[in-house]
Amino acid sequence: MNYQIVTASAVPRLISIAVSHYCEKVRWALEWLKIPYVEESHVPLFHRFATREYGSSSVPILVTGADTFTDSTDILHYLNTLAPEGRYLYPPDPEPCREVEQLEELFDTKLGVSIRGWAYFYRLDDREAMRRVWCKGTPWVEQVGFAIAYPIMRRLVQQSLNITAASAASSLQEIKQIFDTVNQQLADNRPYLVGDQFSAADITFAALAAPALLPPEHPVMPSQLDGIKSEMATTIKELRATPAGMYALRLYREQRHFS
Template structure:
């Protein structure tokens, strides 16, 4: 596989939407989509993340997309992916029933390319596919009536979008590069997190392909001690900007309530914060190298770090239905 094509490329596949303009659906689809946020109208099977009581007591079953279940959302992920956690959090927040299909790194490409994408998360919903986390949030917010993750007010929405873009393009990649740089030599820790919930065959194959996966990650993310140090500096810089924004005592980054900006910050800062309540697979902070732990504790002890941790405690299990 082409190294450049691996990790963090935004692709331009069908189903990718321009902000605020979800991929087009037929009229009948749109009507059906309207009910997409009401769990009771959708087939009750699949793996539902989150704590919505309506999602309890379901069986896990891998279900190919057919005409019968085309409206059930399917989220293709990797267990440890922070962009996948961003999409998962949004679906949980909006009470959208979905089936999650986690895959081991590299092997995820079998699932994503088959569905018109490359990276994870990839969402299949209503006969369309969405190959970028932001597109997933924009689509689901619109489908659920709007004004949930993105404010209806145009000025506030622009502010949310600008922050989300900055976190997507800078915080996510820099936090990831730094974290991988600390963990790539910890093979058994990585194996544990990268196989959580994946199909048995992929879990069995991972130890065999692990050296190749690690080489690929190192090359694709251009990980060197110098680049990792630069990425940590960039993360600290973004945290300082968030500190400054929170300085007036506000509870959320934009406006008076939780938006896609808060969600994206908390999800994409996870590789440098190891938050409790994080749904992606991470090692315990006690098991990571001491230098990494020290830095994580330092970042946790900033206004931005405390803010992200608070969002996990107060907002991660909250859905709009009960907000």
């Protein structure tokens, strides 16, 4: 066993936007490796006051006693160095490790980006739903900022992420392509994406796919479809029924909150 003794001052700080699926990827890895941490969540856009100190505009950021990591994949590689014996995020053998890294890169650069744009296209109009997920666990002053400035924030997000009906349609195509890739990978009934062990590839797929599947075990997003626009709800139901969707939902059920 190489569990580390973590003193209160050395507990890593996860600077997040609670609903961000990249932050959920890191949260899941921390919890799966049983690494204590504190999460400091921010309302989107206000998060920049917290991130600029670390030279980054995006979250997740992990601040440890010695280092700061500003990208979810860098964070998972760091956490892997703290993994207890027999539990890892990246397989020790080079070939499966490379496979995990390639899948993680595909999900990070394509799936995560497409799902975010697609989901915001349907959800940004629902101010109350946005308040619940954007403000969760954030400082009260940022919540006041949300209450005053949401219409402006919404426009900024739409503009910066280029959210339109056309971009949502092409994002959905990309989401379906990646689900197909995962369907093919799972076609031989393997339990996990690479080898027979849970890895960073599995966490990354399930966490980044979550906004299009709404798993009941997700710590921030509600899973109910009532109140969701019918076109979005129909797609969620379709994606949930694919092998890739069922697999991500299973990971949430079996591996997200384990004891």
